[in-house]
Amino acid sequence: MIYRNITPQIKDALSDSPVVLLNGARQSGKSTLVKKIAFEIHSSRYLTLDDAGVLAAAKHDPAGFIGGLDGDVVIDEVQRAPELFLAIKAEVDRDRRPGRFLLTGSANVMLLPKLSESLAGRMEILTLFPLSQGELEEVREGFIDAVFSDKLPLPAKSGEDKGQIIKRLMLGGYPEVTGRTILARRKAWFGSYITTILQRDVRDLANIEGLTILPRVLSLIAARTASLLNFSELSRSLGIPQTTLKRYMSLLETTFLLQPLPAWSSNLGKRLVKAPKIMLNDTGLISYLIGISEASLEADQGIIGSLLENFVAIELKKQATWSSERPQIFHSRTQTGQEVDVVLENASGKVVGIETKASKTVNAHDFKGLDAMSESLGDRFHRGVVLYTGSEVIPFGKRLHAMPVSALWTLAAKKLP
Numbered sequence: 001m002i003y004r005n006i007t008p009q010i011k012d013a014l015s016d017s018p019v020v021l022l023n024g025a026r027q028s029g030k031s032t033l034v035k036k037i038a039f040e041i042h043s044s045r046y047l048t049l050d051d052a053g054v055l056a057a058a059k060h061d062p063a064g065f066i067g068g069l070d071g072d073v074v075i076d077e078v079q080r081a082p083e084l085f086l087a088i089k090a091e092v093d094r095d096r097r098p099g100r101f102l103l104t105g106s107a108n109v110m111l112l113p114k115l116s117e118s119l120a121g122r123m124e125i126l127t128l129f130p131l132s133q134g135e136l137e138e139v140r141e142g143f144i145d146a147v148f149s150d151k152l153p154l155p156a157k158s159g160e161d162k163g164q165i166i167k168r169l170m171l172g173g174y175p176e177v178t179g180r181t182i183l184a185r186r187k188a189w190f191g192s193y194i195t196t197i198l199q200r201d202v203r204d205l206a207n208i209e210g211l212t213i214l215p216r217v218l219s220l221i222a223a224r225t226a227s228l229l230n231f232s233e234l235s236r237s238l239g240i241p242q243t244t245l246k247r248y249m250s251l252l253e254t255t256f257l258l259q260p261l262p263a264w265s266s267n268l269g270k271r272l273v274k275a276p277k278i279m280l281n282d283t284g285l286i287s288y289l290i291g292i293s294e295a296s297l298e299a300d301q302g303i304i305g306s307l308l309e310n311f312v313a314i315e316l317k318k319q320a321t322w323s324s325e326r327p328q329i330f331h332s333r334t335q336t337g338q339e340v341d342v343v344l345e346n347a348s349g350k351v352v353g354i355e356t357k358a359s360k361t362v363n364a365h366d367f368k369g370l371d372a373m374s375e376s377l378g379d380r381f382h383r384g385v386v387l388y389t390g391s392e393v394i395p396f397g398k399r400l401h402a403m404p405v406s407a408l409w410t411l412a413a414k415k416l417p
Contacts, residue, residue, distance in 0.1 A: 002175065003416045004033050005140045005322045006128060011037070013124040014099035018092045021078070023105040024128035025256035025281055026197060029175050030104040031076050033128065037102065038074040044102060045069065048076035055080055062087040072099055079107035080204055085118040092122050106201055111254045127256075130173030130282050132318040133409040135416075142412030144316065144323040144344065147352045147383050154393050155411040158404030162360055162389040165405050166297055169307050172284020190288040194218065202251050213240065217248050221258065221278055222289035226306040226313075226341075228275045228333070229260060256281055261313055264330030264343040266377060277331045283311045304358045308405070309341050312356045312387055315408050316342060327352075338372040340384075350382040357388040362402040370400060 010033075013020040022030055031048070038044040047069075049055045058065045058081040066087040078084060088101055109125065134141035146153055171178060171186075174193075180186045198214045220237060235242045252258040259281050263274030280286050286307060287297070297304050317329055327344040332353070342354040353370045370384030386402045394402040403411070 001032060001036065002029075002131060002135055003138070004029060004128065005132065005135055005319075005416075006126060007033070007037070009126055009322055010102075013126065014102065016098045017122075017124040018096050018098055019088060019101045019103065019119055019123035020099070021103045021105060021109065021123055021125045022128055023108060023125065023256070025130070026106045026201065027174055027176055027193060028128050028130045028256075030106075030128050032175075034074050034076065034102055034104055038072075044072040044074050046074045046076070049080040050077050058084055063090065066091050072102070074102045074104075076104045077106060078103040079105040079109070079112075082112070089118050089122065092119075096122075106255060107205055108254050108256060111250070112205075127321055129314065129318040129321070131175055131178060132173060132315060133168060134319075134413060136173070136178060137409055137413075138416045139409060139413040140322070140416055141315075141319050141409050142323075142414060143408050144319050144325055144327060146412035147344070147354075147385060148325045148327070148346055148350060152383065152401065153412050154401070155403060155407045157393065158391040158406045158410075160404070160406045161391070162358075163294075163298065165308075165389050166294055166304065169283045169304070169311050170287045170292075170294055170297065172282040172287070174282060174284060177284055186284070187288055190285060193285075197255055197257065201255050205251055205254060206247075213238065214248060214252075217245070218252065218257065219289045221249070221252070222280055222286045224278050225280060225286055226309040227278055229278050230275065257285070259314060259317065261329065261331045261342070264332045264345070266380075274333070277313075279310050279313050281314060283307050283314070286310060301358055305356070308358050308389075309356045312354065312405070312408065313342050316344065316354070319408075332369070332373065334372070338369045340369045340373055343373075349380055351377055351380050352382050353384045355384070355386040356405075357386055359388060360390040362386055362388050362390070362394065362396075364396065366402070367396050367400055374399065 010020065010022060022034060024030055035046055038046050047054050049058060062083040066084060132141060176189055177186050194215060217238060220234060231242045231245060235245045249258060257280060259279040260276035261279050262276045292303060320327060320329060325346045327346045330343040332340040332343045340353040341356050344352040353373050355366060355370060357366055366386050374381040374384060384400045387405045388402055389405055391404055396402055
């Protein structure tokens with residue numbers, strides 16, 4: 001079993017919170033992880049609501065179901081019986097011992113207000129993404145904490161060429177896929193995966209018509225990855241009303257497939273009025289949806305640039321779940337067209353800008369957006385990094401560096417236990 005870097009955070013949460021919810025997309029490894037924690041660490045009872053009998057019992061009498069459970073318990077896919085949340089609340093109010101309930105869910109409860117509100121102050125929520133590049137390499141990444149440190153620990157020269165980076169983009173991080181060496185078998189898995197999500201999980205969340213168009217919506221979003229979200233353009237392309245499109249996209253976000261990257265501004269009030277960027281949770285999934293091969297990806301700089309930007313943003317989201325800094329993650333675009341692909345802002349207001357380049361070389365022009373951000377923010381601008389597909393670490397002035405993409409999982413990385 002591949003060690004998951006979020007494991008210490010789950011253990012810490014169980015030590016002082018009565019309810020811990022680990023949510024994330026289906027097949028990202030939640031069940032495997034909580035079973036390990038339940039059996040090897042906490043000796044908890046494990047139940048899954050994917051079992052028809054367990055689900056029927058939970059829905060028939062939620063209070064009786066929860067009241068009949070002795071000791072600590074793991075409940076998998078809890079979103080399938082939302083009635084349980086009020087019953088868990090009542091049980092926790094009776095006995096607030098930490099670690100009583102470890103829940104998993106394939107729907108984001110923060111986007112389901114009635115569920116999140118019922119356990120406010122009683123539940124810690126953690127998110128598990130598909131495997132990070134560090135987890136695949138058996139290391140715990142330290143990139144985020146390193147770029148926020150006072151003295152940047154520079155990585156060694158990269159041993160990976162552009163072709164190897166493309167292979168990582170095509171593979172993604174879903175555990176089932178990373179073990180499949182044959183492309184046709186990976187495609188078969190993704191096809192079944194999307195069908196399961198759209199036909200079961202979306203139906204569980206909402207009774208909607210027109211499910212047949214959802215694969216088209218997902219494919220069109222994949223083709224627009226790393227671009228600004230434009231509902232008008234998407235609705236025209238799909239031939240559906242914006243209200244319908246927004247509902248579909250909300251469901252895709254709730255099931256963790258869609259990971260919009262919000263806009264950043266030094267003026268907090270402006271963050272709410274700028275368009276987010278479209279991101280999906282896995283570049284292997286994107287590659288499947290747009291039907292691209294390694295050869296065509298290497299030949300098309302536009303597509304590889306967008307895919308690399310999505311890849312870097314999601315890898316940083318993964319690392320943020322266990323980093324000490326726990327930054328918020330945005331993108332930045334000014335009215336004059338200055339862009340920074342990913343903006344990290346920590347709790348003290350320090351900002352790190354990350355640019356991505358699919359080329360093997362970099363020049364001063366590639367730092368144009370970072371230079372503008374540095375000038376605008378002054379001392380709040382902590383560092384700027386351009387991640388590119390070359391191999392050298394190159395300083396480009398005060399607080400500015402070009403680094404290989406592999407620095408994401410090699411910079412300040414620690415060997416896993």
